[in-house]
């Protein structure tokens with residue numbers, strides 16, 4: 117079977133990419149391993165989606181529903197319960213589904229839109245035993261919001277990412293007692309709004325610069341030891357305390373799900389965990405594009421949809437038109453900037469939006485973009501936090517050398 | 529005198545706000561701009577939230593619902609309790625499954641089901 121564009125993953129990124137490719141005239145297929153489209157949005161029943169993209173605030177399932185309807189009306193083909201097992205540099209794929217068995221597919225271009233998975237107890241080397249009652253926050257969210265199970269009654273949450281904060285409110289609403297949130301860093305990686313509306317509204321305490329020192333209980337979790345950490349994030353054991361609980365939720369970060377790339381020569385960025393891409397979101401393998409959470413972790417689905425449209429449109433163009441080899445300039449992030457994306461861009465006309473994340477909380481700083489040693493953009497920010505992705509627009513015509521993105525003092 | 533300490537959520541700056549009432553007048557401190565003053569005063573006098581939660585389905589599953597607009601913060605618990613009493617069949621996105629919840633002028637609207 118051959119398609120112009122094959123999109124792997126049917127979350128918000130996959131749907132938006134497929135719709136853009138379809139609109140550009142490409143014969144497009146979405147392969148989704150779940151029984152329905154929508155990805156992570158299906159379990160995010162809280163408000164807070166679509167304010168930028170649809171100019172209207174809605175819940176996750178509603179946002180997904182809008183896109184599902186657009187996909188239905190388009191000529192995009194969708195195969196559900198279809199898990200992609202491997203892809204190759206030659207743009208071939210193998211996938212497995214109960215209705216089609218093992219499939220071999222060929223594509224004119226591939227769009228990666230597989231999203232993220234959560235870091236687990238093993239991934240953070242959580243000390244102590246491994247009793248029942250430890251869940252990643254997203255897993256608890258799915259069990260609650262999709263399947264209707266409450267995973268516990270006395271809850272502690274490790275990590276103050278948005279999923280953890282949202283789940284603190286959700287579990288409280290369903291009658292559980294959320295006793296404490298522990299955060300390793302001196303600040304939350306979640307949105308202010310979620311701190312106020314998910315914790316403060318329900319008088320749930322949060323302790324910053326604290327971590328778990330021991331998990332106790334067998335076969336079910338009975339309690340945790342926790343302690344403050346020093347400036348090197350080492351626990352201060354003399355100050356260890358105990359809290360009883362039957363459930364621990366982990367909200368300790370997301371990892372782009374890029375396992376499929378092991379059989380390809382797609383270059384990965386060690387900071388984002390996603391592919392190295394150009395302004396069209398094309399990876400270092402010609403014809404393979406990446407967008408959404410599999411490229412870098414997004415906090416706003418609206419940005420996911422916008423980014424996926426860029427990738428989908430470019431994938432269609434790659435599949436349908438002959439391409440010229442491009443010359444690229446690298447984009448380097450330093451001095452307070454954790455990463456900038458795209459990681460390489462080619463010269464040309466028009467504007468490009470550079471997305472970036474900072475490595476700590478900064479106040480009154482100036483973001484500077486240099487081409488070679490010439491400043492081509494500078495913008496002041498009153499505040500920058502790691503939990504919120506920033507962006508600046510640059511003029512492509514000004515790019516004539518390697519780019520550097522960095523933070524300077526406001527008056528520098 | 530009642531005091532409220534909170535953070536402004538209107539922009540990423542997150543100014544710490546202290547809201548108090550002096551001689552019947554609401555006074556906001558700590559804000560950097562006018563949006564913060566408005567937010568602080570609202571949070572002090574009449575805090576409101578949109579409530580999202582789950583409702584049982586007869587088939588054994590759950591569907592997600594939201595209130596059609598925001599409700600007073602101190603009524604969230606009561607609103608959640610009303611939702612817990614409901615049981616629906618064949619709900620679809622957009623269906624209103626309960627009108628004028630507790631006389632607050634808001635409806636429960638279905639936002640998603642496990643079938644969509």
Ligand SMILES: Cc1cc2nc3c(=O)[nH]c(=O)nc-3n(C[C@H](O)[C@H](O)[C@H](O)COP(=O)(O)OP(=O)(O)OC[C@H]3O[C@@H](n4cnc5c(N)ncnc54)[C@H](O)[C@@H]3O)c2cc1C
Nearest residue numbers: 125127128129149155156164200230231279408409416417
């Ligand atoms: C708990 C939580 C709360 C959030 N809150 C907000 C919010 O309030 N506002 C907001 O704007 N954003 C929010 N976000 C962020 C936003 O929802 C995500 O950034 C967005 O959904 C990511 O979309 P995606 O399509 O990249 O990934 P996903 O939605 O994860 O979709 C990836 C899809 O790919 C499929 N897939 C993976 N591997 C394969 C394979 N090998 N073969 C076939 N299919 C595969 C998966 O099954 C899945 O359906 C939240 C996210 C979470 C997790």
Ligand code: SF4
Nearest residue numbers: 536539542543560564
């Ligand atoms: S008061 Fe103004 S500047 Fe401060 S957080 Fe609120 S909106 Fe932002």
